[in-house]
Amino acid sequence: MKKDRFVLSMFIVFILVTCLVIAVPVHAKLAGDKVKVGGLFGVSGVCAEWGTNGKIGTEIAVEEINAAGGIGGLPIEITWYDDECKGAPVIPLVEKLTKKDKVLVINGPCQSSTCEVAFPKLNRLKIVSIAFCSSKPGLSKLSKWGFRNTLTSDKQLDPAVKKWKAKYGIKTAVVIYNSEDAVSTVEGKKIMPVLFEKHGIKLLKMFSFQTQTVDFAPFITEIKALNPDGIGIGSCYEAGAKIAIEARRQGIKAQFIGGACNSTPGLIEVGGEAVEGYYGSTAAWIQGNPDPRVIKFVKEFKKRSPAGKDPTYGGLRAYDNMYIIKKVIEEEGVTNKPGDLQKDREKIRQGWAKLKNYPGISGVTTMNEEGDGQGGVKTLVVKGGEFLVK
């Protein structure tokens, strides 16, 4: 009898332990001693503030993930490179990350000009690269290996233009854009003219400048003669701020709206009082967001950012990228064995392509059929020296 009871209790213990093991999803430990991920960020050049944001966001995520046990039990090791926000350096860097550093996946690059160059090469290299702030429409179509965890500029600017017009009663406007930057050119030549027409704003004239243009005075003099109600600016934040300063210096009272690349603390830092009332957009709700994860991220970010600046949406999106990479690696059965490298990269690609409703700090992210992120967008306005959500 005693023996029967002992066997029965052992059987119950066995069943309970088995249930416990099945109930707690422990992901299989990966092979090797680390998970290699590439980090491609333009921390110098025209998009430096965006690239720096992505780098800091990634660093925070990696530290958190590693402290919590890493991916499949292994710590993440990031191999960092600076693409200088230029198309030319990005190809050898992607090649190096793929072939020499043998990373599983690349977080980055940042801007559209670099994605435009890098994405077509991914078909040959067969490695996933995920941009975190590129917003020129159509770029993810260039390769099934290229993803962008962000919203394209047309989707960001539509509500912003509507609110800008309503706030200032804009009836006429001009557009000035950087003809050397991929997203700025599309914003200036295509997106803003279409949105202005859609919202009943008459486009008076378009002007273009170059990345190395230092003096905006002649453009502003021409714009002043047209006397527009508003000025649409397709450029990065530095040029946007300089245009605003020069416009105020020449006595222009027109209101500004900037493209996706404009909404960074750098715009306010450079532009000062001249950018008060400046409209923009963001692909992540940062200012005033009550989500404790966002509050915690912003606090940590400011400790690490130059001069304690607030993050742009690129910081939050790059942070989310790392957590999505972790989720995909763990759920898609990546082995991390050197012999399985190409199979693992393909599994990561499949995981990103079917990503749905990921609850990140930048919003709920779903990849559409092109490989672009979907999620919340907010309109921003500069008021009292900071961005406020409208």
Add this chain to the structure above:
Amino acid sequence: MILFQQLINGLMLGATYSLVAIGYTLIFGVLGLLHFAHGEVLMAGAFMGLYIILWSGLPLYITLPLTMIATGILGLIVQFFAIRPIKKDYHLAPLLSTIGVTIILQHLAIKIFGGYGTRFPDAISTKIYKFGALTISSDSLLIFGIAVMLMLVLYFFIAKTKVGRAMRAVAESHLTAGFLGVNVDRIVLITFGVASALAGAAGVLVGIAFHTITPFMGLTFALKGLVVMLLGGLGNVVGAMIGGLILGLAEVSSVVLIPSEINLQDVFAFGIMILILIFKPEGLFGTRVSKR
């Protein structure tokens, strides 16, 4: 009225180009060397000016000479370590060395200041003067005034002083100048110091005029300075002064005259350079460089 405003814009831009080109042409005149790092000395001057203002709060009339002294010393260091030790037999070697200095200075600046635009502090309070539709800001007037004053001082320095005469003698021939008792090495060093001091002043003025400075700004001004030097005539200081103003006006004209959706400012600048090289290779005002 718009045209008059654009004329002012062109002169303001041109004055900064002139300051850069004068340094270029001084060095070219004396050494026959294209000092590619001259633009980076300008960039260094802009950052030095920025930090002098930020840390000490000193006014512009003190910041500017301090920056000029600092960049003058930087020029001497560049000459002493990167140009003087190089054998003159290898014609391209000094040029390549200055390209190396360019890369080193730019990357140092990226490391120290960050690779993005930094707002240049308002060194002077800005007042806007309105004459009908025409507006001129007090800072623009001051920048133009300082640039012209520095050019005039330099002109008289070269024309009237003993050192200036020695510079001209060295520009004609190192050998003859040496025979006449001129310490050629010392004059070369002084030339580098003076040219670099002017680049430092140009850096501060560019910061005030165009609001931001970046570690990448040097190359833009170096290339424009090169165009102006060719335009005015190699080694011709007066030519560089006038050439800068002409290029500034030409760039502004490109915005006014060419259909506005196409930006052709640089096409204008470098188109002018190619035309000069074809039709008047000695520059509009004649070269002052002897055949070595």
